[in-house]
Amino acid sequence: MATGDLALGLEQGELSARQRVVNDFSINVATVNGSGSQSANSVLLKSIFGMGVPVSGKNLFPSNIAGLPTWFTIRASKDGYVARKRGTEILISLNADTAQEDTMSLPIGGVAIYEEKLNLSQYRDDVVFYPVPLDKITAAVCPEAKLRKLVRNMVYVGVVAQILQIDLGVVESGLRKQFAKKQKVFDLNYGAVKAGFDYAQTTFTKQDPYFIEKMDQTAGKIIIDGNAACGMGAVFAGVTVVAWYPITPSTSVVEATTDLLKKFRVTPEGKATFAVVQAEDELAAIGMVLGAGWAGARSMTATSGPGISLMAEFTGLGYFAEIPGVIFDVQRTGPATGMPTRTSQADLLSTAFLSHGDTKNVVLLPGSVKECFELGCEAFDLAERLQTPVFVLSDLDLGMNNWMSDPFVYPEKPQDRGKVLTKEDLDRLGGFARYRDVDGDAIGWRTLPGTLHPKAAYFTRGSGHNDAAGYTEKPEEYIGIMERLSRKFENARKLVPGPITVSDGKSKIGFLAYGSTDFALIESLDQIKQKYGKSLDYMRIRAYPFAHEIHDFVASHERVYVVEQNRDAQLASLLKLDLPADQVVKLRSILHYNGLPIDALTITEEFATKEGL
Amino acid sequence: MATATPTPKVNRIGLPVLEYKGGKSTLCAGCGHNAISERIIDAMFEMGVEPERVIKMSGIGCSSKSPAYFMSRSHSFNSVHGRMPSVTSGAVLANRTVMALGVSGDGDTASIGIGQFVHLMRRNLPMIYIIEDNGVYGLTKGQFSATADLGSKLKTGVINDLPAIDTCALAIQLGATFVGRSFSGDKKQLLSMLKAAIAHKGTVMLDVISPCVTFNDHEGSTKSYKFLQENDEPINEIGFVDSFDDIEVDYDSGQVYDVQMHDGSNLRLRKLLEDYDPTNKAEAVRTLMEAAERDEVLTGIFYLDTQKPTFVDQLNMVDEPLATLPQSVTRPPKSALDSLMDSLR
Numbered sequence: 035m036a037t038g039d040l041a042l043g044l045e046q047g048e049l050s051a052r053q054r055v056v057n058d059f060s061i062n063v064a065t066v067n068g069s070g071s072q073s074a075n076s077v078l079l080k081s082i083f084g085m086g087v088p089v090s091g092k093n094l095f096p097s098n099i100a101g102l103p104t105w106f107t108i109r110a111s112k113d114g115y116v117a118r119k120r121g122t123e124i125l126i127s128l129n130a131d132t133a134q135e136d137t138m139s140l141p142i143g144g145v146a147i148y149e150e151k152l153n154l155s156q157y158r159d160d161v162v163f164y165p166v167p168l169d170k171i172t173a174a175v176c177p178e179a180k181l182r183k184l185v186r187n188m189v190y191v192g193v194v195a196q197i198l199q200i201d202l203g204v205v206e207s208g209l210r211k212q213f214a215k216k217q218k219v220f221d222l223n224y225g226a227v228k229a230g231f232d233y234a235q236t237t238f239t240k241q242d243p244y245f246i247e248k249m250d251q252t253a254g255k256i257i258i259d260g261n262a263a264c265g266m267g268a269v270f271a272g273v274t275v276v277a278w279y280p281i282t283p284s285t286s287v288v289e290a291t292t293d294l295l296k297k298f299r300v301t302p303e304g305k306a307t308f309a310v311v312q313a314e315d316e317l318a319a320i321g322m323v324l325g326a327g328w329a330g331a332r333s334m335t336a337t338s339g340p341g342i343s344l345m346a347e348f349t350g351l352g353y354f355a356e357i358p359g360v361i362f363d364v365q366r367t368g369p370a371t372g373m374p375t376r377t378s379q380a381d382l383l384s385t386a387f388l389s390h391g392d393t394k395n396v397v398l399l400p401g402s403v404k405e406c407f408e409l410g411c412e413a414f415d416l417a418e419r420l421q422t423p424v425f426v427l428s429d430l431d432l433g434m435n436n437w438m439s440d441p442f443v444y445p446e447k448p449q450d451r452g453k454v455l456t457k458e459d460l461d462r463l464g465g466f467a468r469y470r471d472v473d474g475d476a477i478g479w480r481t482l483p484g485t486l487h488p489k490a491a492y493f494t495r496g497s498g499h500n501d502a503a504g505y506t507e508k509p510e511e512y513i514g515i516m517e518r519l520s521r522k523f524e525n526a527r528k529l530v531p532g533p534i535t536v537s538d539g540k541s542k543i544g545f546l547a548y549g550s551t552d553f554a555l556i557e558s559l560d561q562i563k564q565k566y567g568k569s570l571d572y573m574r575i576r577a578y579p580f581a582h583e584i585h586d587f588v589a590s591h592e593r594v595y596v597v598e599q600n601r602d603a604q605l606a607s608l609l610k611l612d613l614p615a616d617q618v619v620k621l622r623s624i625l626h627y628n629g630l631p632i633d634a635l636t637i638t639e640e641f642a643t644k645e646g647l
Numbered sequence: 648m649a650t651a652t653p654t655p656k657v658n659r660i661g662l663p664v665l666e667y668k669g670g671k672s673t674l675c676a677g678c679g680h681n682a683i684s685e686r687i688i689d690a691m692f693e694m695g696v697e698p699e700r701v702i703k704m705s706g707i708g709c710s711s712k713s714p715a716y717f718m719s720r721s722h723s724f725n726s727v728h729g730r731m732p733s734v735t736s737g738a739v740l741a742n743r744t745v746m747a748l749g750v751s752g753d754g755d756t757a758s759i760g761i762g763q764f765v766h767l768m769r770r771n772l773p774m775i776y777i778i779e780d781n782g783v784y785g786l787t788k789g790q791f792s793a794t795a796d797l798g799s800k801l802k803t804g805v806i807n808d809l810p811a812i813d814t815c816a817l818a819i820q821l822g823a824t825f826v827g828r829s830f831s832g833d834k835k836q837l838l839s840m841l842k843a844a845i846a847h848k849g850t851v852m853l854d855v856i857s858p859c860v861t862f863n864d865h866e867g868s869t870k871s872y873k874f875l876q877e878n879d880e881p882i883n884e885i886g887f888v889d890s891f892d893d894i895e896v897d898y899d900s901g902q903v904y905d906v907q908m909h910d911g912s913n914l915r916l917r918k919l920l921e922d923y924d925p926t927n928k929a930e931a932v933r934t935l936m937e938a939a940e941r942d943e944v945l946t947g948i949f950y951l952d953t954q955k956p957t958f959v960d961q962l963n964m965v966d967e968p969l970a971t972l973p974q975s976v977t978r979p980p981k982s983a984l985d986s987l988m989d990s991l992r
Contacts, residue, residue: 272977325737
């Protein structure tokens, strides 16, 4: 492998003046939606990962099938930061429509690798230009014209690998994994990578300071997107009924779930131990989920904002009639259609209170792909234990982007199927009252349809009912049910995943956040420490209703910054409803809601401004 | 004094008809829906269906309240307006061993619920779907529904100037495999139809005209008792022979159409219309449309297909209820997760 050998003498002299930048920069691949660059970008990402360097990838794509600009950003970070970073140092430019703008956004001393016809050097002269005749190289290694559009992307992978000095062997093994059983496809793609690599090696003299050098920070780790992790969580929870309606960015949750079900949940006789239904809309999807949950199945759907709105009426039925079901909400921007391919955390209030009347819902808040798996799995236990719909709030950034993670841990805790009476129980008890709190946990016992006992049946309804499930309009019976539901929700504080104390140095100022905001916030806390010498506390919230530790955290700090990705400070609002009046005044908000994932500098700067630093 | 208490008549599973009764109806006296509830009780009793195997599903409206008035030993779910099909679909997928009986109304089906109705019919989910059809909204005190006939008149004098949706024609076109229409006042026809429905596997769609005695049983209404008694034209006479019963019905063989049902029972349709073939979709729809043009209400079984796979068949599910599969079946082993983790490194 000849990587890194090129003209070291002369170049190093030049570079040392400008300081080498190793394993700490971002690459921006500017391309056109539908051009098939996804696997090339994935190979590039996995090659850096394969070099042992912490890496993250973000796909910034339009709501469009083909033709509009799309950007894929890869961040290599020796310090392990995986949040979005403002600005990228290296541009791979393949889209004429955005070429000028993309070039102008590079920092001084940045790098532009591009299809030579784009002639980017006309725009400025303070960045390093590597023009590549991608089409010519592609034509030479790919005789079949039809495939050239795809193979062309692999050529730039080779060029980038050579320029950044990524080990070609690592690229090769990543590629081999990607095309595991397709030798011909591998050969074609690797041929393109190699051609790009060779072209760069023979043509360019390295003039930029950016290098990928081997580290050991990714050993044992995996790369996965949050949606696949949610699907995996559902499958290892033992989901049996899945009903859904396609919507960006949640579609791949169900696709991943379905693939895994087909792989692991077919009997030796070829029969499915599951049912997946693509429903006619989200109304039907949630209706099926509740019908299945009522009949005793572990059921789920996955959706995003507009789907959540459509599921409102049924969610209230699930809450009031006490029916389990799991709803994955991969948040995108709203209101209305909003920006379907941009991220946000703006569904917290709508899911927590989804439906009319006094409806309150349990909402789980995974903050990593690992938690997408863990909380995705736990949601099913909670739904059946609490007999209520449970929401799992992910977002587009977490759900559709690739994240490094420790491997997921197999759930050793047995499934909690909740309080269900069998025929034998009924033989012993002689009967039951569906909504009566006999155990003091505010949860009644239920029976499943098909239980062969004459006293098993009860009447499920969304209308007023008493604790024996009979129709009622009596004030005291209605209040009895509503107060028990309230107690049940109160008890849920202790059952839902507790918060994670990320840092607690007993500082006066604390931070609260949830979900994908975590990635930027941990980086920001380091920035604040470096810049202002302040080590600040941070607690990450993982569920609503809020655990008592969250109250304690607020109580033990003078000021608490709530960082979140929406305009209306939804998490802070929800906390204000929950906290004692004297604690509410402590809350401050740092908000980010432009559709891009939040970055650390935004938090650091906003914090500094608010603190007058 | 040895007066022998008369032993109540029991069905083939040893239950008296009393065990199929429900709570006291709170619908208006004389409501057609109550008559339908009675026929459901009779049919389930006579067919010897285990009440615990039945789930009674409904949406919202007068019709949707009626599951409370029959079969108290069956689980029941009064869901949200127009969405009973989805809830039922989920329940049947969770437990394929139950028999789903859905009761809906004309508003619940043809207006707010038309979307779910349409897709339910396409899927051929095994269930019986009954529309208790009075062409009017009762609980909100008498507005037209989408099955009200063009030109039909409300009590208040308002005339319906929009065409009616023919739920039977729609169901046939969309893929339901047992489609019929009856009249709540026709005990014999409705009972036979319901018994055949119980024997069928697939979606049974029965539109049962059920006059609303309070808001739609007056002159000018096309869903009144009087109008139906004058304009109801059966297309076939229905004879149903249980698989466990070997009484032969006696029909003129030149005019009968025999269908072997899924459970081995036998449905015999005596044709009243010449050349009527209940397995021919196009003819069924044509017959319905022509009758509508003549202002006639056709009743009978319009379409039957005992061969089409049900939704449950298509999903190729295991025989046991998915709901109660043990963890050993539903949670893949640790080795599965390990191999997935390896593939992501």
